[in-house]
Amino acid sequence: MSINTANTPDGRGVLIYNGEVILVFGQGVVLSIGKNNNDHLDGKFNGSVYLTSHRVIFMPDDGRRFRSFEMPFSAMQDVHLEQPILGANYLKGVAVAMPGSQLNGEIPWRLTFNKGGCIDFGRCLLEAVDRAERFRPANAPPAYAPPSGYFYAAPPDYYAPAADGHNGLRPPTHAFPDRPQSNTVFMCEAPPPYPGVGPDRPPMPTEQLHRAGTTSTSTESENEGLRKRH
Numbered sequence: 001m002s003i004n005t006a007n008t009p010d011g012r013g014v015l016i017y018n019g020e021v022i023l024v025f026g027q028g029v030v031l032s033i034g035k036n037n038n039d040h041l042d043g044k045f046n047g048s049v050y051l052t053s054h055r056v057i058f059m060p061d062d063g064r065r066f067r068s069f070e071m072p073f074s075a076m077q078d079v080h081l082e083q084p085i086l087g088a089n090y091l092k093g094v095a096v097a098m099p100g101s102q103l104n105g106e107i108p109w110r111l112t113f114n115k116g117g118c119i120d121f122g123r124c125l126l127e128a129v130d131r132a133e134r135f136r137p138a139n140a141p142p143a144y145a146p147p148s149g150y151f152y153a154a155p156p157d158y159y160a161p162a163a164d165g166h167n168g169l170r171p172p173t174h175a176f177p178d179r180p181q182s183n184t185v186f187m188c189e190a191p192p193p194y195p196g197v198g199p200d201r202p203p204m205p206t207e208q209l210h211r212a213g214t215t216s217t218s219t220e221s222e223n224e225g226l227r228k229r230h
Contacts, residue, residue: 001075002101003041005146006057007068009215013184014050014057014068015151017192018203022159023171024051024124025180028115031058031069034108040065041107049111050180051125053166054132054196058111071095071109072194073132081122089118091125098194120172128169128197135195147188152209154185167198186212 006015016022029049033042047060055072079093090112097103113121160179165171191203 001069001071001095001097001107002103002146003066003069005068005101006055006070007059008151008186008213011063011067013186014059014180015147015215016052016057016154016158016185016187017054017147018187018189018206019191019201020055020158020187020196021053021161021166021201022050022180022185023053023128023161023166023169024121024176025049025159025178026051026113026115026117026121026176027178028113029058030112030114031060032110032112033069034110036107037105038103038107041103048180049121051121051128051171052196053128053169053198053201054192054194056125072098073129073196074136074194076129077106079126079129081119081126083119088112088114089122091118091122117172117175120175124169124172131167131169131197132195135198147190147215149189150206150211150214151186151188152206153182153212154187155204155209156182158187159185167196169197188215 007013008015027048029047031045031047035042045060047058050057055070058069060066075096075098077094077096079091081089081091083089090110092110095107095109097105161171189206191200
């Protein structure tokens with residue numbers, strides 16, 4: 001789990017890894033973050049959600065507090081679906097900060113889908129978390145490091161996967177038919193640093209890609225104010 005590491009420096013594009021695939025894209029989603037040990041990182045945020053082959057990425061419409069919030073499947077705990085009698089269905093769980101990230105401890109979260117599709121998204125997410133658990137390495141993963149270096153325009157098959165899905169995981173396209181705009185999806189040079197829903201896709205040679213920019217060398221300014229509470 002980390003913030004401001006899954007977006008382009010201007011905050012207008014989502015930044016995925018080389019070999020990571022976007023399976024589901026949903027708009028009109030509300031992320032609620034509960035009390036935690038990080039200053040200024042609680043409240044409700046409207047935005048878009050991406051379910052990829054390796055994580056959940058949320059990008060708020062208003063990026064003043066943060067520009068992206070990512071939860072790798074390997075860092076998610078106690079994920080379950082709530083279906084209240086009154087109000088919209090929602091997903092909830094706990095995200096655990098990764099070693100080397102700029103966050104601390106555990107962060108309770110909730111995703112509410114005002115346009116519907118929560119059950120379909122939830123089923124796909126729960127299956128993805130289960131699959132990622134099977135591919136988790138026996139030894140401890142390396143300390144997390146944010147993407148660095150150049151980033152590139154992602155090829156269409158990275159954000160519009162085939163109808164049969166990715167590694168057998170079928171996205172609920174009947175509930176989430178929209179795909180992100182091509183000029184908002186980018187990928188970095190590095191492969192995913194944590195397990196996904198199956199064998200990782202071989203990284204695409206960057207010589208075949210269109211270079212779009214360079215990631216920030218430091219996230220210090222973006223993360224100012226998000227400090228551990230004493």
